[in-house]
Amino acid sequence: MTTTPTRTRTPARGSTGTAYTRVEGREKVTGAARYAGEIPFADLAHGWLVLSTVAHGRIRSLDTDPVLAMPGVLAVLHHENAPRLNTDYVGMLGKPDPTCAVFQNDRVPHLGWPVALVVAETPEQAREAAESLVVHYEQEPHDIDFSPARTDTYPADGHMPAVTEKGDLEAELAASAVVVDAEYTTPEEHHSMMEPHAATALWAGGRLEVVDSNQGATWVVGELANLFSLDPASVRVRSEHVGGGFGSKGVRAHQVAAVMAATELQRPVRVVMTRRQMFSLTGYRRPTAQRVRLGADADGRLRALEHRSLNLTSQVHEFVESSTAPSRVMYDADAHHTAHRLVRLNVPTPTFMRAPGEAPGSFALESALDELAEKCGLDPIELRLRNEPERGPVSGLPFASRNLAACFREGARRFGWADRDPRPGVRREGRWLLGTGTAAASFSAGAGPSTATITAEADGTYTVRIAAADIGTGARTALTLIAADALEAPPDRIRMRIGDSDFGPAMIAGGSTGTRSWAWAVRAAAAELRERLALGADIPPEGMTVRADTTEALGTLAGKERHSYGAQFAEVAVDVTTGEVRVRRMLGIFAAGTIVNPLTARSQLVGGMIWGISMALHEEAVRDRASGGVYGPDLAGYHVATHADVPLVEADWVDDHDPEDPVGIKGIGEVGIVGAAAAIANAVWHATGVRHRDLPIRPDRVLQAAAEVPHA
Amino acid sequence: MEPAPSPTYSTITLNINGEKHALSVDHRTTLLDALRERLDLTGTKKGCDQGQCGACTVLIDGRRAVSCLQLAVAAEGHEITTIEGMAEGERLHPVQQAFLDLDGYQCGYCTPGQICSAVAMIEEHAAGWPSAVTDDVRPEAGPPPLTAEEIRERMSGNLCRCGAYVSIVQAVARAAGAPTPQPAQAVPAAAGNSGSDNATAGKEAAA
């Protein structure tokens, strides 16, 4: 093919800003790339997890003898014989979720709680033995009822305060010419990355080695070292290729159980989760019940903004995420109140999932903005532009490069927004009603301390080592380009090694911080190496190696509101006689700092928008009240968007430059999903005249709504 | 460990990518597990193990199939092609090349299944098979053009959670010689900041 390098208008130096295919692309398209469960080991044993079939209670006993007598069975680990673990520590991301500290006591706090690991010579033997293990429970009543009507909810701080309050909300609402007061719900959603969680543990040369699929080798080493009371230096975690993570691939039951079994049996043990097990063991996006109240003058200027969100967590761990985070960044008002509340139920612990907080929160906030625009008789984009804040609505801090307005202007032009008839329910094409919608997006641009090592090899190439994770983001390729530019070398002279905790501590691939954090460290190491090379030092045969750590540099960054932004546009078709909704096209325009590799950046942003389609129309895990478990916990029961659900989705970006920022990269992993579901829901309103405030917008909900609002 | 002969094991020969492999299998072993756990052909991926994701797609006698629901013992006597058998030496199959050039993947875990599925799907279409979105399935109507809508429907048995669908469809269209999907509403090419999707060759970036 013709391979013409294309450059962005953003002033680019060298390789950054040019579209490059993935460094590991050939391995991925030929099947040569090996993921965690695919590295062969001699004498490998296979572990199979046994999960509880009750949602609350205690394990009375386990009938292990018949299982131990089954063909090939080597061990059954459970709370009576498993090694003791330490859970009293604070790891890289806080206190551990005791769910990963398997087999420590007889308590069962939710259905699908790990109760045993059966280890056997073959996976077939392990599976049959695990499924044959009879566990006797003392069952207690369980409570999985998630409802805003509950009286046992409480305000919970996560990584931000539970409650922020500014101004007199009721007074401003009373003084408002226009008020929107609406409740929105989003369901339990699961990451459902294609590669199930898998880990192989073994002891080699006095060190614990874990071949794993995770979003941060440093993170997992820290957790395992703490849990097993080991010196972190005696633990090595490798995670070269990762088949998707989306927030779910940290420390989980499988790695811990594998380490226990490898220690007990003194041979390599692999534990791979089944797809059904993943629905109770790998975290999920918790359901939300949100209420948004907006009060505005007739011209749309906000006087009051209230955003409240109820979340849930498990009985064993307080996981909080901040659904009102978008309200704390996007719009100011004279009275501005936000609050997160939590309820603890007999359910698994939720966790981070692509744009945690922002994804469900933006659905409520950006839907409410659309409702306000309708009530004010204002164009939804104009309403947002009129409410662009000067400073952080809650923090009072100045914004570092906020280019939301540019996103809307460019998006509106390319989407053809100017020709839009604002009236709902007036466009028809055959059996389909058509509509368009828009919404804003934002996600914070953070960074974490990282170390990088670069070796100038004697042959003129460079080897970069950093414990980064490429979970499909294109990080390996982006870092190659960044290193190439920093070293003023062509990319094919860079050997990028990632996914190994022995490369030194580094930030996780999460919270859209990965590439920003790692690029910082790689550039620092490159700068130092170039200084040393500039002094004319000869490169010895083993190469010249420098190491950089960004911990100190991170502290020098001025306190500002740092975020990426976006404008989402969607066109939908709705058949109100069958309830089917199809997205016909989507466009997202983003302001996300320097785009390192346009090819993979576009893929990642489009991927986030497709998550928005999936969230808006398909995804929903339903819990059975009687059992407490997810009904139909597999990929036929839990629907994610297929090829047929996804039209031509386009993503692009505007210039977004912050001269004060030493890295300039903001991260693009999450911002693509933020606002996407709201844009689709707003388009469904425009098509049909019906607001859908509960996700997903299922056929039965559309049918029900159509029955209530008849169409000509 | 080689299990002893028993009524629940069989010694079989599997014909994979033109090579014969003799092995003793537990009848419970799926073709997928035989490939991954016994023959070190790990390019075929296990996403759900229930026929619900397509990551384990291989070709059996030239037709795409999910290897997770195919017992290995029942696959004896059939020609199996996996992702490892798609390229001719160093020369990638056109579908592989198009996935590489157009970034038809992200994490890469569904990719071997997508590619195997696409290779067979292009053949199915060439044989005149209609699909669920073909307007008129009667043979008199002739084979449907391979539009983006047809590709999407025919590829829907392969889930991609990263959401690489748009570029996968473009890659399949390119490999099949079909028109590349264009935006539903034409947009001036000069509008974007980021230019076209053309990329420099992977080897330029590779170490």
Add this chain to the structure above:
Amino acid sequence: MREFGYHRAHDVAGAVALLGADPDARFLGGGTNLVDLMKTGVERPTRLVDVRELPLDGIEPTEDGGLRIGATVTNSDLAAHPEVRRRYPALTQAVLAGASGQLRNMATVGGNLLQRTRCGYFTDVSQPCNKRVPGSGCPAVQGVHHNHAILGASEHCVAVHPSDMGVALAAFDAVVTYETAGGPGRLPRADFYLPAGATPHRGTALPAGALITGVTLPPLPVAAHSRYRKVRERASYAFAIGSVAAALDVRDGVVHDVRLAFGAVASRPWRARTAEQALAGAPADADTFAAAADAELAAAKPLPDNGYKVTLMRNLVVAVLTELAEEAAR
């Protein structure tokens, strides 16, 4: 999955003999449903008799002008067959609306007839289910039943039959043929599936140990003007929440002949005979179609969370019959 024996059958009599009277033995076709159920523990056979290589993979015309479809014909080959596409287009559309390209290449006609419900309680062995463990109860009635039956269900089971192909076969009066140790037999499609009733674990009237050898479609001129429409919760690769197979012959604006069947609303593919009777001889217009749908759906007994299916089916019937009537008028 427990250990099992495996036998490959090469002729029909041999297959029947290999299965014998063993209640724990199963015929293995494409395996797309059986192997999945073995993995979830719903099926725990001691022996499998592989019938994929039996000489039952042909599609041939019958003496009277119908089609005989062998039991091991794959869904793909059935859907692609020119005579099926020409004379029974709704059957091709129904097959293509099901599963995925990969699964259709594996799945067989015989296996499709015997596929089990996708009810989430049936497939979870830690849950009660009358279909799986007679007498254990049906949690769906009080639990999750968003996609359960509105027609022909019982208090013992409200699961739906998942087949798309079966809906078209129901509309077209297909006859199932089978072989037993005592000789061949045949079951009209109408008698093939048993009502849920008090014995939902008994899905079909097939005698124990019988091997399905094929399906015969009668000559049916109206079937050349047929259509299958399926609604599901995503655009592809999902089971139906409601579907319609319809064939319509309109002469002088009046319904001359009609076939109508519903999917995903009952324990079996649901032949809508009441609607057909209401349509016969009536003007081919939307009012007639709606009235006919209402007549069929008068018997519907929706549960608290699946009442939408009544509306959905009514709308689908009107939409599909209207399309067919418009085509006929062209």
